[in-house]
Amino acid sequence: MANGSTEPGQSKGGKSTLASSVYQQLRDDLLRGALESETKLRVEWVVSRYGAGASPVREALNRLAAEGLLGRHDQRGFFLMPVSAAELEELTRTRCWLEERALRESIAHRTAEWEEQLVLALHRLARAERRLPDDPTTNNPEWEKLHRAFHRALIAACRSHWLIGFCDQLSDQASRYRLIAQNAPGAGRDDLGEHRIIAERALDGDADGAVEALLNHYRITAAMCMERLAQGYDPRAGKSQRGRK
Amino acid sequence: MANGSTEPGQSKGGKSTLASSVYQQLRDDLLRGALESETKLRVEWVVSRYGAGASPVREALNRLAAEGLLGRHDQRGFFLMPVSAAELEELTRTRCWLEERALRESIAHRTAEWEEQLVLALHRLARAERRLPDDPTTNNPEWEKLHRAFHRALIAACRSHWLIGFCDQLSDQASRYRLIAQNAPGAGRDDLGEHRIIAERALDGDADGAVEALLNHYRITAAMCMERLAQGYDPRAGKSQRGRK
DNA sequence: ACGAAGTAGAATCTCGATAAAAAAAGCTGA
DNA sequence: TCAGCTTTTTTTATCGAGATTCTACTTCGT
Missing domain, CATH: 1.20.120.530 (GntR ligand-binding domain-like)
Structure with missing residues (x-):
C-alpha cells in the first residue's frame, strides 16, 4: 500500500538500505514542512543534503511520488505538490x-x-x-x-x-x-x-x-x-x- | 497519488522515460495475471524481460511496491504479494x-x-x-x-x-x-x-x-x-x- | 522592438561495474 | 544423520561516468 509509518522493509531487524533511509528522512522533512521553501527537488540537491548517491535518492523520490507526497514529470524531475x-x-x-x-x-x-x-x-x-x-x-x-x-x-x-x-x-x-x-x-x-x-x-x-x-x-x-x-x-x-x- | 492509469509523467506529449515504460508494462502484466507463476521478482529477470538497465527497473519496482502491487524487503528484493x-x-x-x-x-x-x-x-x-x-x-x-x-x-x-x-x-x-x-x-x-x-x-x-x-x-x-x-x-x-x- | 530559431549550460536519466549482503552449497565433528 | 560453521554462488544495492533531454539565454530576421 502507499501508507507511511507502516513502511515495510526495515521493520523487523533487517538492515535498512540507503534508499529507505533517505526515503524516511525526506518524508519526515516533508511532513514537517521543512522543505516548503523549495518548489522543485533536484536530485543533486537531495543528494548533497542527505548524503547518498543518485540511485538511492531517485528510488526514494519515486516512492514518495507514488504516495502522492511529491509530483513527478518524466524528464523533468520531481517537485513539491502545490498547495491550494x-x-x-x-x-x-x-x-x-x-x-x-x-x-x-x-x-x-x-x-x-x-x-x-x-x-x-x-x-x-x-x-x-x-x-x-x-x-x-x-x-x-x-x-x-x-x-x-x-x-x-x-x-x-x-x-x-x-x-x-x-x-x-x-x-x-x-x-x-x-x-x-x-x-x-x-x-x-x-x-x-x-x-x-x-x-x-x-x-x-x-x-x-x-x-x-x-x-x-x-x-x-x-x-x-x-x-x-x-x-x-x-x-x-x-x-x-x-x-x- | 498511487493510482494506475492516471499515471502522470508521460501523459501530455512529454517523452516517456525508460523507468515509466517498464513501470507501465510490468503493471499491465501484473494486472493481467501474467506473472503469477513467479513468486519473487529478481531485478535481473525483469531487466532481461523488459530490456532496460537495472536503475530504471528498480525505479519501476519501487513505484509498484509503493502502490501495493508488489512487496519489498530491504536487502531482499521485491516479491509478488501473496493472495489469500x-x-x-x-x-x-x-x-x-x-x-x-x-x-x-x-x-x-x-x-x-x-x-x-x-x-x-x-x-x-x-x-x-x-x-x-x-x-x-x-x-x-x-x-x-x-x-x-x-x-x-x-x-x-x-x-x-x-x-x-x-x-x-x-x-x-x-x-x-x-x-x-x-x-x-x-x-x-x-x-x-x-x-x-x-x-x-x-x-x-x-x-x-x-x-x-x-x-x-x-x-x-x-x-x-x-x-x-x-x-x-x-x-x-x-x-x-x-x-x- | 518583438518573435523565432539556434546555442551553451544544467538537469535528468541510463548504463556498466563494484561493494555489500543474503542464500545456497559444502564441510566438519560428533 | 544432522546441527553448526565456513566457503562459494547468487542477488541486491550503490556509485560514478556518460548519453539524452530540457531550460534559459543569445542571436538573427522582420
Missing part, C-alpha cells in the same frame, strides 16, 4: 468520508485491546507539549507523532489495512497543510479537549457522537488552515508571515 | 465502503457530461467481447480496460481525485484476483445486464438502487473468486487447473 484552497477542501471532504466509515467500523468491532491502545494514545497525547518548550513558534515533532498515533488508534479496529493506509495517506497530506499554515494554538482552541471527547464517545460505543466530534475536529482544523491560506501564503518564506494587507 | 481468502475478503469489504460513498457522491453531483461519459462507457463495454474470440479460455484485455473504464466513469463525478485514486487501487487488486481465478463466465451470469442495471439506476438518480446493484456486483464476483481460491489454487501453474478432488 481547492485541494485542501477536497482533501478534507475525502478525509471525512473515509474516517467516518473507519471510525464506525472500528467502534462496531471494538475489542479490549483496541480500547486500551486508545486510552494509552490519548494519555500520551495529553502528556506531550504541542509547541517546543524553548521555541513556542514551532511545533513539537513529538506531539505530531503522538497526534497521528492517536488518530490511527481510533480507527485501528476497522478491519481493513487498506482503509487504514488510505487514512494515513490523507492524514499525511493534512499534516502538511497544518504545518505550512503554522497552525497556531488558535484563539482559545482546546485541542486536548476535542480529542478527549472523541475518545470518550468512541469508548462508550457512541458511534454517532464520536463521528460528529471527529468530523468537527477535522473541519475546524481545515477551516483554520484555509484562513491562513487565503490570508496569502508564500512558500518561499521560511517562517509564516501573516498580515499582508 | 482473508485478503480477498478484506479487499472486497473496503471496496464496497469506498465505492458506495463514491457512487452516492457521484450521483448527488451528476452533470450532463458525467451522464454522457457513463452511457458511452456502457456502450463500449457492451460492444466488447469478454473472452478472446479465438481462445475462449483467456480474458480479453480490451474488455478488461473497458470494464475498468466503466467503473471509473460511474464514480467520476464524486469530486475527489483521492477517492477515485483509492478506488482505482482497490480495483487493480480485485482485478488481479479475478484474473488469477480465471473468473469463468460463471454458470449463466449476466455480466452486461448487471452493468446495465447499475448504470440505469445511476442515471435515474436512484442512489440506493444503484448502490445496491453495484455492491451486489462486487460481492458476487468476489464470491466466485473465493470459490476458486478455496478449491485450491497453485500459483506455479500457468493455466488454472480446477477440480483437484
Whole structure:
C-alpha cells in the first residue's frame, strides 16, 4: 500500500538500505514542512543534503511520488505538490468520508485491546507539549507523532489495512497543510479537549457522537488552515508571515 | 497519488522515460495475471524481460511496491504479494465502503457530461467481447480496460481525485484476483445486464438502487473468486487447473 | 522592438561495474 | 544423520561516468 509509518522493509531487524533511509528522512522533512521553501527537488540537491548517491535518492523520490507526497514529470524531475484552497477542501471532504466509515467500523468491532491502545494514545497525547518548550513558534515533532498515533488508534479496529493506509495517506497530506499554515494554538482552541471527547464517545460505543466530534475536529482544523491560506501564503518564506494587507 | 492509469509523467506529449515504460508494462502484466507463476521478482529477470538497465527497473519496482502491487524487503528484493481468502475478503469489504460513498457522491453531483461519459462507457463495454474470440479460455484485455473504464466513469463525478485514486487501487487488486481465478463466465451470469442495471439506476438518480446493484456486483464476483481460491489454487501453474478432488 | 530559431549550460536519466549482503552449497565433528 | 560453521554462488544495492533531454539565454530576421 502507499501508507507511511507502516513502511515495510526495515521493520523487523533487517538492515535498512540507503534508499529507505533517505526515503524516511525526506518524508519526515516533508511532513514537517521543512522543505516548503523549495518548489522543485533536484536530485543533486537531495543528494548533497542527505548524503547518498543518485540511485538511492531517485528510488526514494519515486516512492514518495507514488504516495502522492511529491509530483513527478518524466524528464523533468520531481517537485513539491502545490498547495491550494481547492485541494485542501477536497482533501478534507475525502478525509471525512473515509474516517467516518473507519471510525464506525472500528467502534462496531471494538475489542479490549483496541480500547486500551486508545486510552494509552490519548494519555500520551495529553502528556506531550504541542509547541517546543524553548521555541513556542514551532511545533513539537513529538506531539505530531503522538497526534497521528492517536488518530490511527481510533480507527485501528476497522478491519481493513487498506482503509487504514488510505487514512494515513490523507492524514499525511493534512499534516502538511497544518504545518505550512503554522497552525497556531488558535484563539482559545482546546485541542486536548476535542480529542478527549472523541475518545470518550468512541469508548462508550457512541458511534454517532464520536463521528460528529471527529468530523468537527477535522473541519475546524481545515477551516483554520484555509484562513491562513487565503490570508496569502508564500512558500518561499521560511517562517509564516501573516498580515499582508 | 498511487493510482494506475492516471499515471502522470508521460501523459501530455512529454517523452516517456525508460523507468515509466517498464513501470507501465510490468503493471499491465501484473494486472493481467501474467506473472503469477513467479513468486519473487529478481531485478535481473525483469531487466532481461523488459530490456532496460537495472536503475530504471528498480525505479519501476519501487513505484509498484509503493502502490501495493508488489512487496519489498530491504536487502531482499521485491516479491509478488501473496493472495489469500482473508485478503480477498478484506479487499472486497473496503471496496464496497469506498465505492458506495463514491457512487452516492457521484450521483448527488451528476452533470450532463458525467451522464454522457457513463452511457458511452456502457456502450463500449457492451460492444466488447469478454473472452478472446479465438481462445475462449483467456480474458480479453480490451474488455478488461473497458470494464475498468466503466467503473471509473460511474464514480467520476464524486469530486475527489483521492477517492477515485483509492478506488482505482482497490480495483487493480480485485482485478488481479479475478484474473488469477480465471473468473469463468460463471454458470449463466449476466455480466452486461448487471452493468446495465447499475448504470440505469445511476442515471435515474436512484442512489440506493444503484448502490445496491453495484455492491451486489462486487460481492458476487468476489464470491466466485473465493470459490476458486478455496478449491485450491497453485500459483506455479500457468493455466488454472480446477477440480483437484 | 518583438518573435523565432539556434546555442551553451544544467538537469535528468541510463548504463556498466563494484561493494555489500543474503542464500545456497559444502564441510566438519560428533 | 544432522546441527553448526565456513566457503562459494547468487542477488541486491550503490556509485560514478556518460548519453539524452530540457531550460534559459543569445542571436538573427522582420
